[in-house]
Amino acid sequence: MSQDTPLVARLSTRDADFESRLTDLLAWEGVSDHGVQQAVSEIISQVRREGDAALVALTCRLDRLEASSMADLTLGADRLEAAYAALPDDQRQALATAAERIRVYHERQKPTSWQYTEDDGTVLGQKVTPLDRAGIYVPGGKAAYPSSVLMNAVPAHVAGVREIIMVVPTPDGVVNDLVLAAAHLAGVDKVFTLGGAQAVAALAYGTESVPRVDKIVGPGNIYVATAKRAVFGQVGIDMIAGPSEILVVSDGQTDPDWLAMDLFSQAEHDEDAQAILVSWDVEHLAAVEASMERLLPTLEREAIAGASLRTRGALIACRDEGEALELINRIAPEHLELSVEHPERLAEQVRHAGAIFMGRHTAEALGDYCAGPNHVLPTSGTARFSSPLGVYDFQKRSSIIHCSPQGASTLGKTASVLARGESLTAHARSAEYRIKD
């Protein structure tokens, strides 16, 4: 690297233009332009109109396959099982270990139904039920991650979803056997080798072969994201994911090589990924930068990681832990690594983060694969209002109201006054019929 183009931007909270530079650094809007919207809208219409025939035609054209019917785009349970059986021992074992740890963690998320009885015998409560059917979108090609299959399907299973449908595109016929093996392990019921907006449309509306699901989860490209936004309401969707990011806070005592590699592990995802390190130890920041310069050329994915760091990475010098905390809550990072001596103290004051990796030993990569918590996390500051994918995403609640005759009489009086205040007199009269005297 030349001196003029540093690998990664250096910012300081002391700089006069810090606020505007930070804003620019974080700026991200996954806007789909008019052309994409138009294309997606047409694909959805075509799938709704023509069903399977549209799926076959679109998949042949867009994924360059030669399929003559949906049978060519369907993978049976035997195919998934064969993929699992054919895995090398170490991979099969690692996948099974990860699946089991993910299952155990997500079991803790299961909410329970509850109810309580009031003095007059009226019962109020909340009933929790699973979705009937969930659809999981798994990207194809180089971004096909077996770990994502586990992270999406295992919580659905734990929630009690009756049927889990997976779609995964196989452009040019390239099938990822690790993905199929993970689907087998996670209990996916059916797999269709579909992708793009057509896969989303099929899951949302159903076709002759693809059953309509109740919710679609999983990441995808801009066509997939645009299609998910368009079918939202017809089905549930998870968040529309932006590029992955990490914010590492270091107290200066963690090995700079460790931190460099932690930042790389984010940056290697794709050119738009974002890796930021914050510390109040300026010499430490320089040491991490030196590690990064030295280690970057040793990466298999040097080009991607380098592009990500040059355009979206940053080393931020702050005054103290308090300022670091302000930055955390301002950024609301997807991944937050607290590489400090006493992470509990800091974590307590973190208001917004997808996942918090505490202490020097908790590399973010451990959470990506096998720690147990979900790796599908809110990106681009959406941790301000959303949560990791979880069992709760595959369940919903129904309110329970069972009034005793006395309860209905008492409540009826209040309801009547309020309904008449809103000029909804049929509401009032419906309540008044249940008033006793």
Added chain:
Amino acid sequence: MSQDTPLVARLSTRDADFESRLTDLLAWEGVSDHGVQQAVSEIISQVRREGDAALVALTCRLDRLEASSMADLTLGADRLEAAYAALPDDQRQALATAAERIRVYHERQKPTSWQYTEDDGTVLGQKVTPLDRAGIYVPGGKAAYPSSVLMNAVPAHVAGVREIIMVVPTPDGVVNDLVLAAAHLAGVDKVFTLGGAQAVAALAYGTESVPRVDKIVGPGNIYVATAKRAVFGQVGIDMIAGPSEILVVSDGQTDPDWLAMDLFSQAEHDEDAQAILVSWDVEHLAAVEASMERLLPTLEREAIAGASLRTRGALIACRDEGEALELINRIAPEHLELSVEHPERLAEQVRHAGAIFMGRHTAEALGDYCAGPNHVLPTSGTARFSSPLGVYDFQKRSSIIHCSPQGASTLGKTASVLARGESLTAHARSAEYRIKD
């Protein structure tokens, strides 16, 4: 009514065309046409570009006000308190009773943070935190409901949201004092008299006067719904609501007048509202129909209720309780009234419903105002995958991962295998640094 145009459609599960008639009856798609999308997109751009100035200009034009600055579109705490103090005693008391019951019910929804420690000292958990700031959209004009203010703001308060911002349009300067009184009671912090897409844009992006919120909840017209869909991702949103609907299941033993009025209480909301009665007692269905014919002319909102029933209402004769149950789970109603002798038995098998009103005494109207559970419920079959508005809508979760040195070493081995399987070698090396030997 003439014999040729019955007040409400009669269907029977025995009819050959039942399935297609039911599908037509339930069909609803809240599509916003290209013109609406275009208008909303321009309003959002204008508000982002010009801030307060855009809000003042748009509100003057669209709501026919004469405002010269945001000060004219802001209501202070004193104004809300004055509205509350000026209420007639019975209304103030009814509103306070409702607010307290809603609060008590929603307190039960509060989830707690949790964590557990594994044998090697690794800690895993989930931390629950409230949103910093919530925005509540309250429709103006005839659909301005103080009960909706309570139902949206109280759960936000219970969740621990720091600041609750309310927007409510005042077309032609008409202010609804009951709405302001409810806002005072529910602890709303600030009120802006804004509506439409401009209000949604202001809450999503912030202006000089309107603070940016983290989530926008509350119903609105097609412009509001389209704007909410557009800003989803920038902020969280609740469901995009369709017209309100009720499914009543009667065993034939409930007073037909009661059921007629329960159906009217849904139909009087608006012409698109949907009221359906299902029973296996055909004579009872005829009796309810007769009650409806007789009582409809006595309604203040006869025209609206009549239009709703004629276009979207139905009386469905089914064979038995089992078929009624199938219909319930097929329809996934927003409101389900089980007007039967033993509602528990039926309720147990209900998989999809926003709220279940059990027994003859539990009029749906009681739930609208003061039973305690939320009246913001999933419409148009979205109870298949979504829940009543609740405390959980104003909170989010962060995963906690704190690996002990031993835990990081063990997990690192699994993560390394899986990361290499995905060709993410920086991930692998980041994990491997933490392997002990």
